[in-house]
Amino acid sequence: MAEYNLPLPAMGESIAEATIIRWLKKEGDVVKKEDLLVEIATDKVNSEITSPVNGILKKKLFSPNQVAKVGNFIAILETEEKFSLEYIPIIEKRKKRFYSPLVRTIAKREGVSFYELETIEGTGEKERVTKKDILKYIRIKKNNIVISKYNNKCNSIQSIINKNQKNEEIIEMDRMRRITAEHMIRSKNISAHVTSFVEADVTNIVKWREKIKDTFQKNTGEKLTLMSVFVECVVKAIKDLPMINISVSGTSIIKKRNIHIGLATALPNGNLIVPVIKNADSYNLIGLIKIINDLIKRAKSNQLKPEETQGGTYTISNIGSFGNLFGTPIIHQPQVAILAIGLIQKKLSIIETPKGDLIGIRHKIYLSHSYDHRVIDGVLGGCFAKKVALYLEKFNCYTKI
Numbered sequence: 001m002a003e004y005n006l007p008l009p010a011m012g013e014s015i016a017e018a019t020i021i022r023w024l025k026k027e028g029d030v031v032k033k034e035d036l037l038v039e040i041a042t043d044k045v046n047s048e049i050t051s052p053v054n055g056i057l058k059k060k061l062f063s064p065n066q067v068a069k070v071g072n073f074i075a076i077l078e079t080e081e082k083f084s085l086e087y088i089p090i091i092e093k094r095k096k097r098f099y100s101p102l103v104r105t106i107a108k109r110e111g112v113s114f115y116e117l118e119t120i121e122g123t124g125e126k127e128r129v130t131k132k133d134i135l136k137y138i139r140i141k142k143n144n145i146v147i148s149k150y151n152n153k154c155n156s157i158q159s160i161i162n163k164n165q166k167n168e169e170i171i172e173m174d175r176m177r178r179i180t181a182e183h184m185i186r187s188k189n190i191s192a193h194v195t196s197f198v199e200a201d202v203t204n205i206v207k208w209r210e211k212i213k214d215t216f217q218k219n220t221g222e223k224l225t226l227m228s229v230f231v232e233c234v235v236k237a238i239k240d241l242p243m244i245n246i247s248v249s250g251t252s253i254i255k256k257r258n259i260h261i262g263l264a265t266a267l268p269n270g271n272l273i274v275p276v277i278k279n280a281d282s283y284n285l286i287g288l289i290k291i292i293n294d295l296i297k298r299a300k301s302n303q304l305k306p307e308e309t310q311g312g313t314y315t316i317s318n319i320g321s322f323g324n325l326f327g328t329p330i331i332h333q334p335q336v337a338i339l340a341i342g343l344i345q346k347k348l349s350i351i352e353t354p355k356g357d358l359i360g361i362r363h364k365i366y367l368s369h370s371y372d373h374r375v376i377d378g379v380l381g382g383c384f385a386k387k388v389a390l391y392l393e394k395f396n397c398y399t400k401i
Helices: 090-096 100-111 115-119 131-164 175-190 205-220 229-238 285-301 378-393
Strands: 003-006 017-023 036-042 045-050 053-061 067-071 071-079 191-200 246-249 251-256 261-266 314-315 337-343 345-353 355-374
Touching: 036 071, 036 345, 045 131, 067 071, 067 205, 090 378, 205 355, 229 261, 229 285, 229 314, 261 285, 337 378
Parallel strands: 261 314, 314 337
Antiparallel strands: 003 071, 017 036, 017 067, 036 045, 053 071, 191 355, 246 251, 337 355, 345 355
């Protein structure tokens, strides 16, 4: 039987690695082509890798909680099939690369197999693995093992703790919560957060939606949400003030040509995920409605692809969906700004008319705009929030749908 080295496949332009969550087959199991082999996680999205061949799972090269890079071999399958070389990534060529006596000695001493050596990214000449490369690999491997053992130990003593402290419950953070926590702390440490608040009159938008939502859903099968209008107005404001659509690298400012809008979405389990509308400026309002409904639906059912949560250049958070008026959202790195949309409320307001001021009931909303004061001053950050508000207030239902 031939051996097939299963690589971690490419999962998007900006995704370079994934964490092994759990193996769905045991070593020695017979597997069929397209059988699910392993569950992996990239950032906040979980997905599965299937077997490209019929055969037997001979060896797992990565354990749960270990991180593999795209192209790394994660398992060895025994198969009688002849498989195309297109399945084998560049790393396959490393079977012939030279390993110095020192590297081989370290590998033998630390129990690093030949297959693991092949997965190590070499920084030496002709991609050779240096002493520094293998020691780094071993250090990461040991750290992952320690973390795994620590988590297992925590789980085993949790019931004991709960018995001793009957008035308390110890809840271990799940993987997504840990990632979110780390990201939030990192963002606050990186960016100098400032938040500006603006009130907007969205009466025209609310009345327009109420008037056509039933007919629209009947004709298109899509739910007419206000988020599509908010995204459209944010995109217009970014085009007017493109220095909001940037990121920072050291002392350099990277100005983005594309407008990729992230939508912070609360999941049923309380966690948060941010699907991204790529090239949001290329959609009309109907297109935005369809893609927003699709992304949010699949986000809540854990069906997003890894690349659909990557590459955002600006983020919107709908805090009004759980009754909040305004807030101070944390920037989604490496972006430099985020807009929180508050609850729509009916308010007594002064309405300016050519015949004078009147008092009437209007639908009002607060926009909370957090931005990175390292590169965005109050003038730009405040003007952007006001610009979005003006586009919302100028919404013309007669030119829509």
